[in-house]
Amino acid sequence: MDVALLVLAVTVAVVAAVGALVFAGSAAERRRAKALAAWAEREGWRYDRERPELVDRFSGDPFVEGRSDARATHVLCTELRGHRVLAFEYRYSSSHHDGRQTRTATHTHTVVVLPVPSGAPVLELREEALGHAVLGPLGVHDLRLGETAFDSLFYVATSDDGFARAVLDEDVRSWLAGAGAAAVPFRIHGDRLLCWDHRELDAERVRASARTMVGLLERIPASAWEGAPKAPEVRP
Numbered sequence: 001m002d003v004a005l006l007v008l009a010v011t012v013a014v015v016a017a018v019g020a021l022v023f024a025g026s027a028a029e030r031r032r033a034k035a036l037a038a039w040a041e042r043e044g045w046r047y048d049r050e051r052p053e054l055v056d057r058f059s060g061d062p063f064v065e066g067r068s069d070a071r072a073t074h075v076l077c078t079e080l081r082g083h084r085v086l087a088f089e090y091r092y093s094s095s096h097h098d099g100r101q102t103r104t105a106t107h108t109h110t111v112v113v114l115p116v117p118s119g120a121p122v123l124e125l126r127e128e129a130l131g132h133a134v135l136g137p138l139g140v141h142d143l144r145l146g147e148t149a150f151d152s153l154f155y156v157a158t159s160d161d162g163f164a165r166a167v168l169d170e171d172v173r174s175w176l177a178g179a180g181a182a183a184v185p186f187r188i189h190g191d192r193l194l195c196w197d198h199r200e201l202d203a204e205r206v207r208a209s210a211r212t213m214v215g216l217l218e219r220i221p222a223s224a225w226e227g228a229p230k231a232p233e234v235r236p
Helices: 003-043 148-153 161-167 170-183 203-219 222-226
Strands: 046-050 071-080 083-097 102-126 141-143 155-158 186-197
Touching: 003 046, 003 071, 003 203, 071 203, 083 203, 102 161, 102 203, 102 222, 148 170, 155 161, 161 222, 170 203, 186 203
Parallel strands: none
Antiparallel strands: 046 071, 071 083, 083 102, 102 155, 102 186, 141 155
């Protein structure tokens, strides 16, 4: 076979394969969107296939800063025990060049957001040590509460020790110890409580996370919000 014809044949085959993969992916996403919309209608939630304005609304982990191909899709909203709930799938890709080749990875997260009294300082809780490259400009630092059992389970980061201790009182610490991984990671900042995981959105997991975050909010004493120094509002 002529070299030019061989190159053309290979090119056509590659383009056809890529096209088939894209079509299959789109079809799968359409089926997933239809299933989520049906779940939302059945369970009394609202569903939107995509809301681009959410991409730049939040900062800190798991969100990527600067220009990216990030998307906020499969958005679910409801009200649960008097608390508004917003959940969505946040996905972006990143590239890394190791000196020989460039590798591209896709990062997928499920994010659940609830409103809190406005102006709260930063308080973040995880099961692993924190990195504060993103939150560092906000004055975030690690905090150990001095309770061995709790400190062995969780890592706390905050921009205000008094606020953190007021939120994480004895009742909340005891509840978090029982809830374990279901409750973390989460972050309070400005006018929102936000939690996330590193998986694609699943409606039942979203509902479980929302219930857990509502349970957390219902246990935080009102005095914690009333006595908190007002932090700058988060964007936008």
